[in-house]
Amino acid sequence: MNFGQAITSMYKKYATFTGRARRSEYWWALLYYAIVAEVINFATTTYSVDPVTGISMPVYSPIYYIWILGHFLPFLGLGIRRMHDLGKSGAYILIPIYNIVLLATDSVPGQNAYGAPVK
Numbered sequence: 001m002n003f004g005q006a007i008t009s010m011y012k013k014y015a016t017f018t019g020r021a022r023r024s025e026y027w028w029a030l031l032y033y034a035i036v037a038e039v040i041n042f043a044t045t046t047y048s049v050d051p052v053t054g055i056s057m058p059v060y061s062p063i064y065y066i067w068i069l070g071h072f073l074p075f076l077g078l079g080i081r082r083m084h085d086l087g088k089s090g091a092y093i094l095i096p097i098y099n100i101v102l103l104a105t106d107s108v109p110g111q112n113a114y115g116a117p118v119k
Contacts, residue, residue, distance in 0.1 A: 003028045015073045020118045021081035033071055040064050084114035
């Protein structure tokens with residue numbers, strides 16, 4: 001799956017928590033999300049200085065928060081489908097560090113409890 005197909009698939013399956021997702025689908029979509037989030041962050045974030053401490057603090061734009069919150073469900077669904085591709089429950093996405101190892105692991109070949117292979 002290429003970059004464009006991964007993004008299209010992520011939006012078509014906006015809140016789909018069933019089925020399977022390839023490793024390339026997950027990582028291409030994550031790259032897209034991170035790039036757009038950083039562009040929005042760079043373009044819209046301002047800084048204010050705390051008068052007491054003198055520390056500069058970022059003030060994020062509502063656009064940035066809308067982007068982050070608007071992509072919560074697609075990424076949760078994509079992560080769960082990715083766990084399904086490994087033959088694991090979607091709950092594994094909640095386990096820190098181990099979930100990253102699983103997200104980088106190759107798919108389980110053949111049919112599993114979550115559906116037909118996507119490769």
